[in-house]
Amino acid sequence: MIPIEFAVIGGSYAGMSAALQLARARRPVLVVDAGQRRNRFVDEAGATAHGFLGQDGRAPAAIAAEARRQLLAYPNVRWIDGLAEDAHHRPDGRFGFRVGGTEVSAARLVLATGVRDDMPPVPGLAERWGRSVFHCPYCHGYELEEGAIGVIATSPMAVHQAAMLPDWGPTTLFLNEAFTPSPDELALLARRGTQIERTPVARIDGVADVVLADGRRCAMAGLFAQARVHMASPVAEQLGCAFEQGPMGPFIQVDRMGQTSVPHVFACGDAARAAGNVALAVGDGAMTGAAAHRSVMF
Incomplete structure (x- = not known):
């Protein structure tokens, strides 16, 4: 004892x-x-x-x-x-x-x-956690050198990240069928210059490349997700x-x-x-x- x-x-x-x-x-x-x-x-x-x-x-x-x-x-x-x-x-x-x-x-x-932290079930996402997939822009956004940033949506909280991140680089919100933004949320993202991609995400490749279900590849400097x-x-x-x-x-x-x-x-x-x-x-x-x-x- x-x-x-x-x-x-x-x-x-x-x-x-x-x-x-x-x-x-x-x-x-x-x-x-x-x-x-x-x-x-x-x-x-x-x-x-x-x-x-x-x-x-x-x-x-x-x-x-x-x-x-x-x-x-x-x-x-x-x-x-x-x-x-x-x-x-x-x-x-x-x-x-x-x-x-x-x-x-x-x-x-x-x-x-x-x-x-439990990562969303997107193939390739968990393996890059802390490397090129992050949760906090204040901790990791600056080092992306104003490169393209992707937000992988898992909940409506993705709007919060997607509205913040344009201060660190051009931002795309990948909805991935997680939720449907409201008109007010869409207006906020438009004011912030955030692009919206509605095609589902198939997997993450390379450093932070988002491969979509239709075969398109979106090369990103880094990704953010809501674990x-x-x-x-x-x-x-x-x-x-x-x-x-x-x-x-x-x-x-x-x-x-x-x-x-x-x-x-x-x-x-x-x-x-x-x-x-x-x-x-x-x-x-x-x-x-x-x-x-x-x-x-x-």
């Missing part, structure tokens, strides 16, 4: 940021990490992270590794690589969970468990945390300080917001870690 005051489940950007605040408050902290960063596909593609002040253009793995090194320099921080399972309320008012064969008991929990998101861990549900429904999937309901519906359980990062990136995850973590610390005093 490991008794600890604060346990952070999830050791990516939000979790490490939260743990850092607790470490600097001189509190004992345990970080449990399953090693499945959401943006690991960017590293596999040899690409870099963008939009994070002071870290623009660095590999996501390098940012995470340096953050871990700095965090573990604090002697009151312990790190366990593994999957947190079987989270529950203990009779003594604390929280319990298991990592491998080890039981953990914590007075406060910070959930930074992240989400899993469905799911909780990467069942811990929040096991503890009874309330959820909200976002446009692409559920996320943990929290207040402005990261407190969930379960007292003394906090959440931050992508698991606790409708959409996010590295910079937002770090900010969420810093605020939530400080709020978790204050909860033992007030």
Whole structure:
């Protein structure tokens, strides 16, 4: 049994940021990490992270590794690589969970468990996720060098992307029979200069070529798609945390300080917001870690 005051489940950007605040408050902290960063596909593609002040253009793995090194320099921080399972309320008012064969008991929990992206079933799309298929124009749009951009529709949310992306390059919305835009949506896309292609998509080839069902090939510099998101861990549900429904999937309901519906359980990062990136995850973590610390005093 490991008794600890604060346990952070999830050791990516939000979790490490939260743990850092607790470490600097001189509190004992345990970080449990399953090693499945959401943006690991960017590293596999040899690409870099963008939009994070002071870290623009660095590999996501390098940012995470340096953050871990700095965090573990604090002697009151312990790190366990593994999957947190079987989270529950203990009779003594604390929280319990298991990592491998080890039981953990914590007075406060910070959930930074992240989400899993489920890509639409377009042949060739999932294989290019993080390489030439993206979800965030602020993270990846600039590097497309104002080349042709395609939006593969999977839901009405595609209109949001298709209306934004012309600032980064000439944009085509491939409806792919996912939905029918309303007259107001069509007017918005027309004002933004977005082209609309109604022929279904057969597959994605090359770097980001959209091959249509009639055989036409549309060469794109990059593609954007609306992946469905799911909780990467069942811990929040096991503890009874309330959820909200976002446009692409559920996320943990929290207040402005990261407190969930379960007292003394906090959440931050992508698991606790409708959409996010590295910079937002770090900010969420810093605020939530400080709020978790204050909860033992007030």
